[in-house]
Amino acid sequence: MNANQFDMTLTALRQILPMTQPADAVMSRFFREHPKLGAQDRHVIAETVFGILRRRMMLEAVVDKPTARGLLLGYLVKVQGLPAKAVASFAPEAELKMATHAKAVKADTLPIAVQAEFPDWLYEKLRQFMDDEAILALGRGFQQPAPLDVRVNTLRMSREAVMQALIASGLPCEPTPYSPLGLRLQGKPAVNKHALFNEGAVEVQDEGSQLLGLLLSPRRGEMVVDFCAGAGGKTLLLGALMQSSGRVYALDVSEKRLNNLKPRLKRSGLSNVHPQLIAHENDTKIKRLAGKIDRVLVDAPCSGLGTLRRNPDLRFRQSAQSVAELTQKQASILAAAASLVKQGGRLVYATCSILPEENQQIVEAFLAAHPDFKLVSVGELLTQQKIALEMGDYLQLYPQVHGTDGFFAAVLTREVGLAAEAVETAEAVD
Numbered sequence: 194m195n196a197n198q199f200d201m202t203l204t205a206l207r208q209i210l211p212m213t214q215p216a217d218a219v220m221s222r223f224f225r226e227h228p229k230l231g232a233q234d235r236h237v238i239a240e241t242v243f244g245i246l247r248r249r250m251m252l253e254a255v256v257d258k259p260t261a262r263g264l265l266l267g268y269l270v271k272v273q274g275l276p277a278k279a280v281a282s283f284a285p286e287a288e289l290k291m292a293t294h295a296k297a298v299k300a301d302t303l304p305i306a307v308q309a310e311f312p313d314w315l316y317e318k319l320r321q322f323m324d325d326e327a328i329l330a331l332g333r334g335f336q337q338p339a340p341l342d343v344r345v346n347t348l349r350m351s352r353e354a355v356m357q358a359l360i361a362s363g364l365p366c367e368p369t370p371y372s373p374l375g376l377r378l379q380g381k382p383a384v385n386k387h388a389l390f391n392e393g394a395v396e397v398q399d400e401g402s403q404l405l406g407l408l409l410s411p412r413r414g415e416m417v418v419d420f421c422a423g424a425g426g427k428t429l430l431l432g433a434l435m436q437s438s439g440r441v442y443a444l445d446v447s448e449k450r451l452n453n454l455k456p457r458l459k460r461s462g463l464s465n466v467h468p469q470l471i472a473h474e475n476d477t478k479i480k481r482l483a484g485k486i487d488r489v490l491v492d493a494p495c496s497g498l499g500t501l502r503r504n505p506d507l508r509f510r511q512s513a514q515s516v517a518e519l520t521q522k523q524a525s526i527l528a529a530a531a532s533l534v535k536q537g538g539r540l541v542y543a544t545c546s547i548l549p550e551e552n553q554q555i556v557e558a559f560l561a562a563h564p565d566f567k568l569v570s571v572g573e574l575l576t577q578q579k580i581a582l583e584m585g586d587y588l589q590l591y592p593q594v595h596g597t598d599g600f601f602a603a604v605l606t607r608e609v610g611l612a613a614e615a616v617e618t619a620e621a622v623d
């Protein structure tokens with residue numbers, strides 16, 4: 194890191210630390226406001242800022258003054274392992290002493306919550322279903338930067354062909370371990386500037402997200418709803434799995450996110466996707482779809498605590514209260530989305546959270562109130578799809594185990610009820 198990168202990192206960090214806005218949004222704005230920074234500068238600044246956010250609790254515990262400057266110096270010596278004299282050009286002697294002191298503190302003497310980087314509210318929640326060893330392993334998983342995964346749009350090119358083309362253009366990559374559609378790149382190249390991206394042959398998507406779409410397994414010609422489509426990461430996967438046939442309704446309450454879907458849709462070449470802005474989950478606009486949809490995906494708004502590798506600030510921006518509010522919304526969205534599923538149809542409820550209250554507990558409460566829905570074993574579905582991932586009833590992915598973000602998914606099916614059979618028999622008699 195040179196002196197200019199040090200100063201710029203400090204400026205960016207000072208804007209981010211109040212945590213009033215998402216760190217990635219502040220970082221993007223910072224780069225827009227400093228257009229003269231080169232690609233390498235931006236890389237160093239972003240990696241350092243996010244590295245600090247991933248270890249913020251430990252750094253606050255070991256530096257004398259947990260200011261932006263204190264955290265940055267602490268990070269350089271303690272996490273990056275630079276000798277204190279290597280940061281001498283940025284820091285006067287007093288600060289250097291502090292940095293040397295920070296380096297000497299043994300991290301494994303700190304409280305487990307600090308070592309794992311979980312604030313008290315989150316640590317207390319995790320302790321309800323995990324022991325300290327597991328909490329520490331999870332915390333360490335979230336302290337690693339996430340790899341860059343892309344999903345291949347097999348309507349455009351095969352995974353093998355994309356892999357060869359990326360390698361030939363100097364972007365080493367390999368197939369993702371579980372998703373048959375994914376490639377994992379080395380480092381963080383600007384893949385969104387690559388021709389294959391502009392041609393719609395690849396989209397950036399974590400392998401875990403790809404697996405969620407694969408669990409819905411939409412078929413050609415079906416009617417599908419992506420209830421919380423956002424900017425359409427999973428919508429595009431569903432549309433491609435359906436070979437651009439049938440219909441995928443991409444619903445969301447955010448016009449901005451749906452607008453972000455449009456250029457992606459154009460690149461993808463899909464013609465079966467229909468974005469639809471809704472005001473809320475019970476919007477009358479979607480009543481006409483009730484009971485008619487073959488497969489519904491609910492990628493619910495959630496705490497995002499499974500994405501702490503990418504969004505390390507979320508642990509400070511979420512709280513027990515915000516999670517409680519989200520669970521109300523999740524239950525309401527799941528019930529509304531379920532009403533669209535036709536008999537014999539499939540419903541997938543997914544989050545990028547690791548908390549049972551946003552996951553299993555939402556599904557269990559839903560099943561108790563909707564006896565016409567039954568749980569389908571994710572483990573069996575994965576086996577049928579020849580995806581070598583051992584799971585039980587639910588999909589539960591963790592960075593320290595699977596190398597993906599933390600994800601949860603439950604697959605439900607709406608049973609063909611007696612009443613419906615009776616109607617069918619009556620129609621047959623007619």
Ligand SMILES: C[S@@+](CC[C@H](N)C(=O)[O-])C[C@H]1O[C@@H](n2cnc3c(N)ncnc32)[C@H](O)[C@@H]1O
Nearest residue numbers: 421422423425426427445446447474492493494
């Ligand atoms: C986890 S994100 C979806 C990400 C997206 N599926 C993807 O793969 O890129 C959750 C989305 O739910 C949307 N949302 C929030 N409340 C909603 C509601 N009541 N009905 C539908 N969507 C909602 C949010 O705007 C957000 O885009």
